Amino acid sequence: xxxxxxxxxxxxxxVECAAAGVILKTISRQGKVVIADLTKGxxxxxxxxxxxNKEAAEASKKLGLFAREQLNLMDGNIENTHENRLKVIExxxxxxxxxxxxxxxxxxxxxxxxxxxxxxxxxxxSGLRKIETYHQGKAQHKWRSRAVYNYIQDxxxxxxxxxxxxxxxxxxxxxxxxxxxxxxTAADPSAVGILNLLKQIExxxxxxxxxxxxxxxxxxxxxxxIGTKDLMDLI
Numbered sequence: 001x002x003x004x005x006x007x008x009x010x011x012x013x014x015v016e017c018a019a020a021g022v023i024l025k026t027i028s029r030q031g032k033v034v035i036a037d038l039t040k041g042x043x044x045x046x047x048x049x050x051x052x053n054k055e056a057a058e059a060s061k062k063l064g065l066f067a068r069e070q071l072n073l074m075d076g077n078i079e080n081t082h083e084n085r086l087k088v089i090e091x092x093x094x095x096x097x098x099x100x101x102x103x104x105x106x107x108x109x110x111x112x113x114x115x116x117x118x119x120x121x122x123x124x125x126s127g128l129r130k131i132e133t134y135h136q137g138k139a140q141h142k143w144r145s146r147a148v149y150n151y152i153q154d155x156x157x158x159x160x161x162x163x164x165x166x167x168x169x170x171x172x173x174x175x176x177x178x179x180x181x182x183x184x185t186a187a188d189p190s191a192v193g194i195l196n197l198l199k200q201i202e203x204x205x206x207x208x209x210x211x212x213x214x215x216x217x218x219x220x221x222x223x224x225x226i227g228t229k230d231l232m233d234l235i
Contacts (some may be wrong), residue, residue, distance in 0.1 A: 001033075001094070001095060001096060002095075002097070002098070002109055003032035003033065003034055003095045003096065003097050003098070004026055004031035004032050004033060004042075004097065004098050004099065005022075005023065005026055005031065005032075005033045005097055005098070005099050005101060006033075006034050006036060006091070006092065006095050006097035006099075006100050006101070006117045006145070007023065007033065007034070007035045007036070007100075007101035007102075008035075008036050008037075008038065008088070008100065008101065008102045008103070008115065008157075009021060009035065009038065009103065009115070010037075010038050010039060010052070010103050010109070010111040010112055010114070010115035010141050011037065011038075011039055011040075011041035011044070011052075011055075011075065011079060011109075011111065012037050012040070012052045012055065012056040012059075012135050012179070012218060013039045013041070013052075013055075013059070013176070013179045013182055014037075014103060014153065015035050015101065015151070015199055016059050016063070016114070016172075016175050016176050016178075016179070017153065017176055017197070018104070018151035018152060018153050018198045018218065019101055019151045019162070019218055019220075020168075020171075020172040020175045020176065021165025021169060021172045021205070021216065021217075021218050022062065022101075022163050022165060022218050023035075023063055023065075024063060024064075024165070024166070024171050024175070025163070025165060025167070025168050026170060027063065027064045027065075028168070032066040033063070033065055033066055034065060034066050034067045034068065034069065034095050034097070035060065035063075035065055035068045035069070036068070036070075036071060036088075036091050037056065037068070037069070037070050037071065037112075038071050038078055038115055038118075039072070039073050039074065039075040039078065039111070039129050040052055040053060040070065040072070040075065040173040042075045042153070043076045044075075044181075044182065045076040046181045046182055047179075047181030047182065050177075051180075051181050052181070053070075055178050055179045055180060055182075056068065056178075056179075057176050057182065058178040059104040059176075059178035059179065060175060062171075062175045062178055063175055067095075069085050069091055070201065071084075071088070071091070073087075075111070076110075076111060078111045078114040078115050078118060079114070079118075080114065080117050080118045082119060083192060084118060084122075085118065085121060085125060086131075086133055088118060088119060088122035088123075088126075089122050089125060089126045089131065090133045090134075090135055090140065091121065092123065092143055092145070092225045093126055093133055093135070093140040093141065093142070093143045094135050094140070096143045097145050098146050099144060099145055099146060099147050099148075100119065100123050100145045100147070100148045100149070101148075101149055101150075101151055101220075102115065102123075102148060102149070102150050102151070103115040103116045103119070103150065103151070103153065104121065104150055104151060104152055104153040104154075104155065104221075105117060105150050105155060105157070105221060106155065106157070107153045107155050108154040108155060109153075109154070110155075110207040112153055112154075113219050114210055116150055119148065120148060120223070123144070123145060123148050123194065124144070124193050125189040126142065126143050126144055126145075127143065127144030129141075129142040134197050137141065147217075147222060147224065147226075148222065148223070148224075149161070149220040149221070149222050150220060150221045151218065151219075151220055152204070152218075152219045152220065152221065154197075154200075156204070157219070158221075159208060159219030159220055159221060159222060160220065160221045160222050160226070161219070161220050161222065161226060162208045162209070162211060162212055162217040162219045162220070163217055163218050163219075163220070164209065164212065164214045164217050165205065165209075165216050165217070166209065166214045166215040166216045166217075169202075169205060169215070169216040170213035173198070173202075176198065176201070184199060187202040204219075205217060205218060224230070
């Protein structure tokens with residue numbers, strides 16, 4: 001099995017808020033995308049692990065995902081341990097993605113940076129054949145994706161690459177709204193910042209889009225430089 005994109009998120013809705021446009025665009029072109037949530041988001045101020053799981057399933061349906069995985073790490077305490085790296089490597093080797101997406105390299109929530117570090121290291125180690133992992137009792141083959149890109153979340157980070165999602169922004173908004181407890185039904189005064197997040201996402205996507213002359217775009221950073229066979233492919 002080999003898919004196009006494997007998108008990791010520290011919490012359910014991380015991927016949707018930051019990269020749903022790219023995912024929708026990829027799937028519209030017959031691409032295969034899988035989301036892997038590291039935690040259930042059980043420490044969130046609104047909802048609980050059961051509602052978050054239900055909402056993630058609804059978001060997955062709206063996106064048209066090939067599959068969705070739950071790694072069951074501890075929310076608020078994502079650690080870059082040997083055990084957790086093996087869990088990530090098993091998922092990478094299971095789906096053999098061309099591209100991996102991961103959380104922002106630094107952000108307001110400490111889990112985001114920790115997740116980014118965990119995914120970065122596991123993505124490299126997944127390509128080492130002497131690291132043994134098993135899926136359903138069978139030894140897995142090594143796999144290293146072509147690229148790892150970190151999506152941009154709450155804090156503004158200058159992107160290394162932006163992708164036009166103008167035709168998919170409205171659909172992206174509907175996907176995000178699948179997380180009702182996080183964006184639609186949070187009622188107390190402390191929810192104001194959460195409800196405003198939808199506006200922030202739109203503004204950020206507009207800022208990234210303006211730089212390339214389109215209405216909306218999503219931004220990503222990467223550690224390795226981007227290669228191309230022709231400069232004209234980058235315009």
